[in-house]
Amino acid sequence: MTSKIGKRATIRDVAKAAGVSIKTVSRVFNDEPNVRSEIREKVRHVGQKLNYHPNVAARNLARRRSHLIGLFFENPSPAYVTELQMGALKRLRGTGYRLLIFPVENRADIRGAMVSTVYASGLDGVIVTPPMCDDPVILDELLSSHLPFVRVAGDNSIDKTASVIIDDEAAAFDLAEYVLRLGHRRIAIVIGDETHRSAGLRLMGFRRALRTAGIEPEPAMEIQGAFTFQSGLEAGRRLLHHANRPTAILASNDDMAAGVLQAAHELRIPVPQKLSVVGFDDTALAKMVWPQLTTIRQPVFEMAERATDILLRQIETGTAPETAKLSYDLVIRFSAGEAPTG
Amino acid sequence: MTSKIGKRATIRDVAKAAGVSIKTVSRVFNDEPNVRSEIREKVRHVGQKLNYHPNVAARNLARRRSHLIGLFFENPSPAYVTELQMGALKRLRGTGYRLLIFPVENRADIRGAMVSTVYASGLDGVIVTPPMCDDPVILDELLSSHLPFVRVAGDNSIDKTASVIIDDEAAAFDLAEYVLRLGHRRIAIVIGDETHRSAGLRLMGFRRALRTAGIEPEPAMEIQGAFTFQSGLEAGRRLLHHANRPTAILASNDDMAAGVLQAAHELRIPVPQKLSVVGFDDTALAKMVWPQLTTIRQPVFEMAERATDILLRQIETGTAPETAKLSYDLVIRFSAGEAPTG
């Protein structure tokens, strides 16, 4: 109310009004030392009165830092994406860094344009998720640009980059083993989008579990999906119309498991009495469908939080890229039961 | 590869290398007229060779614009939030503006801090969603700050602000009327979070429909929810354990409807044979539950897109705040059927 209409107060206005130099004002607003508390208070007070807010662009220019982090994702599941965002944001809280979101519709669009986008937005660093973070072209581009970046849930065989993962293969193995232990012998899998490295790893874990139990994986029991509900629904229909249909279906994520569940409902096949269905991720959706999904809890929120932590360290202190592997859990709910007899 | 390591090329480097003034380089990189195509090409080429990318902070400082839009929301439903984001982003594509997300956990935290947050992030404008956009304190703060802002899905009785809405009252009326026409007489409602204006409007529409049909609304048939799945589940349980339980339940959003559905499943009440359940919003979740929800389609994506459009116009040309009312649709799926006889 004190400042002129249409014109924000600058550091100079505050300096003049407080009778100090602009450097002192700068010190105060950046919590730097070497200012008498008396003056500090005075400056703060004048700043308040003038409704002074440091100009972000000017500060960014002088500091050579935008305090902007970009989150790049493709959108297979709203619940998953939300977890990612909230996890990243949690770590960012109180740091002065902000989160910019970049949903990518078509990977081809971003290939070769990733770094330009980062420059055009002035990002200090980026968080990249599958499938982009496993795309060799994109990875190369990122690597040679020397931009700080971190990968979430990507391929764990690439270790020269910062990344946070879980052991997808082992998790899928455990999940399949659980289903096997319930007595199922005829088990199908709905595979995730093949450009996601995790989809392949989960398939491998599934197969290994079957082989370990003395069952040879059967092509007809491996249906390609795309990590979407719709693809799960379609895969479920195909699988359940099969002459010799499976007694258990393992979906590579919860959205597809929900789709399979819907296919079962359509065909009036009771779950888990006649059919067991399990998911992967334990997103919010897992509890919203009926019956609630037995699934693998992938700590997406924590992974994003941790990834952001690693990224921030890279940006601020230029440390070498770190890697972290978080643990998963088997969450037993009500969508899987003992194999039907006969 | 041509530029020195660790130092980005500046406009001056390009100008020197291309043998022109920095202003010409600026013209080329901003697609301004008055540059011979010959020179234009030369500058572009040199820019590429030097791996030149205009410095965003410098540009922002000179232009007095950050090209940053903030989206403030509270997170009742992941699917809803994702729609909002995607809608806003669609309009932003190609404009050079970026989207910053601000999930608000606790409204009290943001009350009185909204404008500071905007300044601290250097936002050019903000998109605000319920319930924040209906909070008088927050609205006042925004209004007196003269920051460009637009409200999505807020209270339609406030018309001096830019906003995009649907007619929640009429939509709820139509939805209830549809259920009444199916022969239901004992109809309950799960009310949304009361701090959302839309929750109240939907309740009013529901009541009006009942009265129009000659039914007096009954307190026991109006249960308070919070727009979350869990609150819908709990409300459903209460309603269905009721001695004289309803034959139809109207939930104020899809997440709560999914919760009600789950309660029905728990109690082995067949939907829609013995119980009809309808939702509101038509988010992605509506199709993922069983049976798929009959619901009101609120065009969240389009609303966000439109709101962003209005906001951009305010920012760029300083036009007066506009208002838009979009239409809703009744989407008939499989969760509501004729009232059970007897």
Added chain:
DNA sequence: TTGAAAGCGCTAACAT
């Protein structure tokens, strides 16, 4: 503990 001066890298206004 404080301040003056010199940038940060760009665009705007105004020549030419």
Added chain:
DNA sequence: ATGTTAGCGCTTTCAA
């Protein structure tokens, strides 16, 4: 069609 000169509002030396 092109260039020159001031800023934009901060932070960073470096001096006092």
